Amino acid sequence: MTTGELLDRTFALYREHFGLFFGITALPHLFSFALGLFANPLRIYLGLNFLGWVWLGALISVLVGAVAHAATVMAVSEIYLDRTTGVIDAYSKVQFNIVGVILLSLLVAMGAGLGAFFFVVPGILLALKWSLVVPVAVLEDQGIIDSMSRSASLTKGYRWRVFVIWILFFALSLSMTLLFQWPVQIATASAITHHARYLFPWLNAASTLLKFISACLAGPLATIAFSLLYYDLRVRKEAFDLQYMMDALDSMASSSAQPSSVLT
Template identity: 30%
Template sequence: MAEADLGGARYEIGAVISRAFETIGSNFLLFCGLALVLAGTPQLVLGYWQAINFNLHGGAADAAIFYSGSYWGMAGLTWLVSIVTGAILQAALTRATVMHLSGETPQFGALLAVGISMILPMIAIGLIAGIGVGIGMLLLIVPGVILWLVWAVVTPAYVQEKVGILEAFSRSAALTSGARWRIFLTMLIVVVLLWVLSIPVSFLTAAMIATGNALLTAFVGAAVGALGSMVMVAVQASIYVELRQLKEGIAPSDLEAIFA
């Protein structure tokens, strides 16, 4: 993952992260609304089901539920729904981030429409990337990490540039070339930040479990997962914007003209 020449320009990790969080802060209700509805709802349903059947009634006897058909049926259904809603969320938040950085005002309805229109391609991209990275992880982890970095901006490339699925993977490889170490550090910093923020939430979750309130327990877990997804999508889109500017000289304000 050696760094290549970026034409004298430098990929700024701090700028990428601050840009992503500034975008979220400026559109907080919009981003949280999309994340909670699309990513949080499936997690809430599964979490509530788990809470009323297992978490709040802990004991050795209850462990049998994890071997039951009902558990795996619910988990499988939730997983399928989350694939669809997650695809919509990724496309919608990617557009929202690029629009904001371009000086436009993202709107809930328009973003949702974009996400829905891209469901099947986004699912395909997720499956291809997931299988590729998964196989790479089995090969002593490093190949999987490299593929993950090579394809770090495949979603923004597809959503913003209206290219084909395979071309989006090629675009991501071209854009990330020469900057993958810095992309790795960017994602590492964000993951650590999310982990640190999750520490107090874990205490809150434990407190909710102690109260015996299944709905609150499930909601806390779903909200944390949804907000984590929101941050990661915004960071990926911010990385994409940074790479387009560094490698192709396209300012954020020009990206919407290209999309149109």
Template identity: 30%
Template sequence: MAESGFGGARFEIGAVISRAFETIGSNILLFCGLALVLAGIPQFLFEFWRVTNFTLAYNGMDPSYYLSPSYLGMSGATWLVSIVTGAILQASLTRATVMHLSGETPRFGQCLAVGISMILPMIAIGLLAGIGVGIAMLFLIVPGIILWLVWAVVTPAYVQEKVGIFEAFGRSAALTSGARWRIFLTMLVVLVLLWVLSIPVGFLTMAMMATGNAFLIALVTGALSALSSMILVATQASIYVELRQLKEGVAPSDLEAIFA
């Protein structure tokens, strides 16, 4: 993962992360609304069902329950729903992030419409990337991480540039070339922040487990899922904006002209 100076410019990790969080903060209702509807609520419903029907009912001590038709069926249904809602969320929040960084004001309905219009290609991109990275992970993990970095901006490339699915993978490879080490560090910082946040949430969940309040347990889990989703997508889109500016000289304000 050799690093490139991009002709004297430098991929600034702090600036990328700062832009991602500033975007969320400036559009907090939009981001929280989309993340809660498309990530938080599905996770809340599954967690509420799981805690009520397994963790509390069986005290979590019967591993055979995980192989029961009801658990497998619910898990499968949740997985299918999460694929669809996750695809919409990624496209919607990517669009919202790029719009904000371009100086535009993203609107809930406008961004959601973009996400819904891209359901099928976004699902295809997610499956292709997941399969590719998963297979690469079998080879001592490192190749999987490298491929994950190569395709780090495939979603914003597809959403913003209106290219084909396979072309989006090629665009991501071209844009991330020479910057993958710093992209890795950027994502590592964000993942560590989310991990640190999950620690007190884990203790809180265990404390609530003792009270047997399935609603609160599911609520906390769903909220954490929504928060993680919007931070990761905003960071990914911010990386894309940074790379377009450094490698191609496209200022954030010019990205909207390209989308239009």
């Protein structure tokens, strides 16, 4: 697939299986939604200052994203291989990978984040190299180090494609978030101007709900794209489709041979 074809396929899958991908993303994000609703009481209860709360929010965001990422990858894989799947089915198939994916996501986020903080370009390069770590970990059942190495190997020679995908879906996600938050920001500014502090809890609830909806709408897209890219690169570099067909034929041959062996 060209990059354009990959993007077309991404949006086609998203439209055809909208309920599936929305449900997969929504399930773990319900935790973030509940946390956002009670942000101020929780922050006071935990004794966190604003910066501490921001760091906690970032950590939870990575955890929630990792869980949704793993299940979305599995769902895309099942669709790619012409199998039926659902929200619960996708999560049940990755339940033993969740802890590893969370640790892997934290490590990648820290590595790319530190690289970007001290030297911008190395951070970006690391993020591009490790863009396929979750598909590798989930679909090939690889460990943390092996997943990072495998992702670097698969993306080698194709990192400009990875960069284009990242930029496109980052811009799309940011635009959707701003679009959803725009009415709340206007209402908040108006409430501050008119000293209507009694509206703040309601505005916070509305903001949290809109963040939840925008995350569920935009969140699956990049994961779908990178899952398809994973398979595309395997086809290009390893003739995955041919190998899959051969394995399927071998399986059919062995199953058809079973009754004859019983008869003899």
